[in-house]
Amino acid sequence: MITVYHLAVSQSDRIVWMLEELGVEYKLEWFDRGEDMLAPPEYLALHPAGMAPVVKDGDKLLTESAAILEYLNHRYGGGRYSVKPEEEDYADYLYWMHFNNNVQSVFFLKMALGGDLSAQPDNMVAKTAQRREERYYAHLNDYLEGRSYLAGDRFTCADIMMMFNLTALPLFGGRSIDDLPNVKKYVEGISQRPAYQKAMAIAGPGASRPD
Incomplete structure:
Protein backbone atom coordinates (compact mmCIF):
# COMPACT_ATOMS: atom_id res chain seq x y z
CA MET A 1 0.00 0.00 0.00
CA TYR A 81 2.04 9.89 -18.59
CA SER A 82 5.68 10.38 -19.56
CA VAL A 83 7.34 11.08 -22.89
CA LYS A 84 10.06 8.69 -24.06
CA PRO A 85 13.48 9.96 -25.21
CA GLU A 86 12.82 8.77 -28.75
CA GLU A 87 9.54 10.70 -29.00
CA GLU A 88 9.36 14.07 -30.70
CA ASP A 89 8.09 15.95 -27.65
CA TYR A 90 10.68 14.61 -25.21
CA ALA A 91 12.61 17.89 -24.95
CA ASP A 92 9.41 19.83 -24.24
CA TYR A 93 8.46 17.29 -21.61
CA LEU A 94 11.77 17.65 -19.79
CA TYR A 95 11.68 21.42 -19.99
CA TRP A 96 8.21 21.84 -18.52
CA MET A 97 8.77 19.21 -15.85
CA HIS A 98 11.59 21.35 -14.45
CA PHE A 99 10.22 24.80 -15.30
CA ASN A 100 8.20 24.81 -12.11
CA ASN A 101 11.21 25.11 -9.82
CA ASN A 102 12.17 28.39 -11.50
CA VAL A 103 8.69 29.80 -10.96
CA GLN A 104 8.66 28.78 -7.32
CA SER A 105 12.10 30.22 -6.65
CA VAL A 106 10.79 33.60 -7.81
CA PHE A 107 7.64 33.14 -5.72
CA PHE A 108 9.61 32.56 -2.50
CA LEU A 109 11.97 35.42 -3.28
CA LYS A 110 8.95 37.66 -3.84
CA MET A 111 7.51 36.67 -0.47
CA ALA A 112 10.85 37.31 1.23
CA LEU A 113 10.94 40.80 -0.29
CA GLY A 114 7.48 41.71 0.98
CA GLY A 115 5.32 40.69 -1.96
CA ASP A 116 5.11 43.87 -4.03
CA LEU A 117 8.23 43.86 -6.17
CA SER A 118 7.24 46.96 -8.10
CA ALA A 119 7.30 48.98 -4.88
CA GLN A 120 11.08 48.53 -4.66
CA PRO A 121 12.43 50.12 -7.87
CA ASP A 122 15.88 50.69 -6.38
CA ASN A 123 16.28 47.13 -5.13
CA MET A 124 18.20 45.21 -7.79
CA VAL A 125 17.11 41.83 -6.41
CA ALA A 126 13.45 42.89 -6.50
CA LYS A 127 13.84 44.24 -10.05
CA THR A 128 15.44 40.99 -11.19
CA ALA A 129 12.75 38.88 -9.53
CA GLN A 130 9.98 40.96 -11.07
CA ARG A 131 11.51 40.71 -14.53
CA ARG A 132 11.91 36.96 -14.22
CA GLU A 133 8.38 36.49 -12.96
CA GLU A 134 6.89 38.43 -15.86
CA ARG A 135 9.06 36.70 -18.45
CA TYR A 136 8.32 33.22 -17.11
CA TYR A 137 4.56 33.75 -17.23
CA ALA A 138 4.61 35.56 -20.58
CA HIS A 139 6.67 32.71 -22.01
CA LEU A 140 4.18 30.14 -20.73
CA ASN A 141 1.25 32.12 -22.11
CA ASP A 142 2.89 32.39 -25.54
CA TYR A 143 3.77 28.70 -25.57
CA LEU A 144 0.20 27.66 -24.79
CA GLU A 145 -1.23 29.46 -27.81
CA GLY A 146 -3.26 26.78 -29.57
CA ARG A 147 -2.14 24.06 -27.14
CA SER A 148 -4.09 22.02 -24.60
CA TYR A 149 -1.05 20.34 -23.04
CA LEU A 150 2.59 21.12 -22.40
CA ALA A 151 4.25 18.16 -24.09
CA GLY A 152 2.62 17.34 -27.39
CA ASP A 153 -1.05 16.56 -27.77
CA ARG A 154 -1.57 14.49 -24.64
CA PHE A 155 -1.71 14.88 -20.87
CA THR A 156 1.57 14.13 -19.06
CA CYS A 157 3.31 14.49 -15.72
CA ALA A 158 4.44 17.94 -16.89
CA ASP A 159 0.84 19.13 -16.69
CA ILE A 160 0.53 17.79 -13.15
CA MET A 161 3.69 19.64 -12.19
CA MET A 162 2.49 22.92 -13.72
CA MET A 163 -1.00 23.21 -12.26
CA PHE A 164 0.02 23.74 -8.63
CA ASN A 165 1.91 26.91 -9.53
CA LEU A 166 -0.98 28.29 -11.54
CA THR A 167 -3.78 27.51 -9.10
CA ALA A 168 -2.29 27.40 -5.58
CA LEU A 169 0.49 30.01 -5.61
CA PRO A 170 -1.89 32.91 -6.42
CA LEU A 171 -3.74 32.11 -3.18
CA PHE A 172 -0.61 33.11 -1.25
CA GLY A 173 0.61 36.12 -3.16
CA GLY A 174 1.87 34.45 -6.32
CA ARG A 175 1.26 35.99 -9.71
CA SER A 176 -2.33 35.88 -10.93
CA ILE A 177 -3.07 34.37 -14.34
CA ASP A 178 -6.13 36.56 -14.97
CA ASP A 179 -4.37 38.54 -17.70
CA LEU A 180 -2.97 35.45 -19.41
CA PRO A 181 -5.75 34.11 -21.67
CA ASN A 182 -3.90 31.06 -22.94
CA VAL A 183 -2.87 30.05 -19.44
CA LYS A 184 -6.42 30.53 -18.17
CA LYS A 185 -7.79 28.36 -20.97
CA TYR A 186 -5.19 25.71 -20.22
CA VAL A 187 -6.05 25.66 -16.50
CA GLU A 188 -9.77 25.48 -17.26
CA GLY A 189 -9.21 22.53 -19.55
CA ILE A 190 -6.98 20.53 -17.22
CA SER A 191 -9.32 21.28 -14.32
CA GLN A 192 -12.08 19.29 -16.05
CA ARG A 193 -10.24 16.01 -15.56
CA PRO A 194 -12.21 13.82 -13.10
CA ALA A 195 -9.02 12.67 -11.36
Missing part, protein backbone atom coordinates in the same frame (compact mmCIF):
# COMPACT_ATOMS: atom_id res chain seq x y z
CA ILE A 2 1.31 3.42 -0.96
CA THR A 3 1.14 6.03 1.81
CA VAL A 4 0.96 9.71 0.96
CA TYR A 5 2.02 11.88 3.88
CA HIS A 6 -0.02 14.91 2.93
CA LEU A 7 0.88 18.32 4.30
CA ALA A 8 -2.14 20.61 4.04
CA VAL A 9 -1.89 23.17 1.22
CA SER A 10 1.25 21.76 -0.32
CA GLN A 11 2.64 20.20 -3.46
CA SER A 12 1.73 16.76 -2.17
CA ASP A 13 -1.68 17.27 -3.80
CA ARG A 14 0.14 16.49 -7.07
CA ILE A 15 0.83 12.98 -5.79
CA VAL A 16 -2.79 12.35 -4.88
CA TRP A 17 -3.75 13.56 -8.35
CA MET A 18 -1.31 11.17 -10.03
CA LEU A 19 -2.56 8.22 -8.00
CA GLU A 20 -6.14 9.08 -8.91
CA GLU A 21 -5.16 9.27 -12.60
CA LEU A 22 -3.52 5.84 -12.32
CA GLY A 23 -6.35 4.33 -10.30
CA VAL A 24 -3.86 3.07 -7.72
CA GLU A 25 -5.00 2.44 -4.16
CA TYR A 26 -3.28 4.55 -1.51
CA LYS A 27 -3.55 5.69 2.09
CA LEU A 28 -3.57 9.38 2.96
CA GLU A 29 -2.05 10.55 6.23
CA TRP A 30 -2.93 14.19 6.84
CA PHE A 31 -0.71 16.76 8.57
CA ASP A 32 -1.93 20.25 9.40
CA ARG A 33 0.38 23.24 9.22
CA GLY A 34 1.14 25.16 12.38
CA GLU A 35 -0.05 28.67 13.14
CA ASP A 36 3.13 29.90 11.43
CA MET A 37 1.97 28.02 8.27
CA LEU A 38 5.05 25.80 8.45
CA ALA A 39 5.12 22.02 8.55
CA PRO A 40 4.82 20.57 12.07
CA PRO A 41 7.80 18.77 13.68
CA GLU A 42 6.24 15.35 13.12
CA TYR A 43 6.14 16.00 9.39
CA LEU A 44 9.72 17.25 9.28
CA ALA A 45 10.76 14.02 11.00
CA LEU A 46 9.46 11.88 8.12
CA HIS A 47 12.36 12.52 5.76
CA PRO A 48 15.84 14.06 6.10
CA ALA A 49 14.90 16.79 3.60
CA GLY A 50 11.93 17.77 5.78
CA MET A 51 9.78 18.92 2.85
CA ALA A 52 6.51 17.92 1.20
CA PRO A 53 5.65 15.73 -0.54
CA VAL A 54 6.71 12.53 1.14
CA VAL A 55 5.49 9.14 -0.08
CA LYS A 56 6.18 5.64 1.19
CA ASP A 57 5.94 2.64 -1.12
CA GLY A 58 6.87 -0.51 0.75
CA ASP A 59 10.23 0.20 2.35
CA LYS A 60 11.05 3.03 -0.05
CA LEU A 61 10.58 6.60 1.17
CA LEU A 62 10.41 9.19 -1.61
CA THR A 63 10.40 12.96 -1.83
CA GLU A 64 10.50 15.64 -4.59
CA SER A 65 7.35 15.98 -6.69
CA ALA A 66 8.87 15.36 -10.11
CA ALA A 67 10.76 12.29 -8.92
CA ILE A 68 7.68 10.83 -7.23
CA LEU A 69 5.48 11.41 -10.27
CA GLU A 70 7.95 9.68 -12.57
CA TYR A 71 8.38 6.82 -10.11
CA LEU A 72 4.64 6.20 -9.73
CA ASN A 73 3.98 6.66 -13.43
CA HIS A 74 6.57 4.10 -14.51
CA ARG A 75 6.09 1.64 -11.66
CA TYR A 76 2.29 1.60 -11.71
CA GLY A 77 1.24 3.19 -15.00
CA GLY A 78 3.56 1.72 -17.58
CA GLY A 79 4.96 5.20 -18.18
CA ARG A 80 1.82 6.35 -19.97
CA TYR A 196 -7.96 16.28 -10.81
CA GLN A 197 -11.33 17.23 -9.36
CA LYS A 198 -11.33 14.24 -7.03
CA ALA A 199 -7.76 14.87 -5.90
CA MET A 200 -8.42 18.55 -5.17
CA ALA A 201 -11.50 17.61 -3.12
CA ILE A 202 -9.33 15.21 -1.12
CA ALA A 203 -6.06 17.12 -0.81
CA GLY A 204 -6.24 20.44 -2.68
CA PRO A 205 -5.78 23.91 -1.13
CA GLY A 206 -9.47 24.06 -0.19
CA ALA A 207 -9.66 20.56 1.29
CA SER A 208 -9.77 19.83 4.99
CA ARG A 209 -8.66 16.95 7.19
CA PRO A 210 -10.94 13.96 6.61
CA ASP A 211 -13.07 12.80 9.52
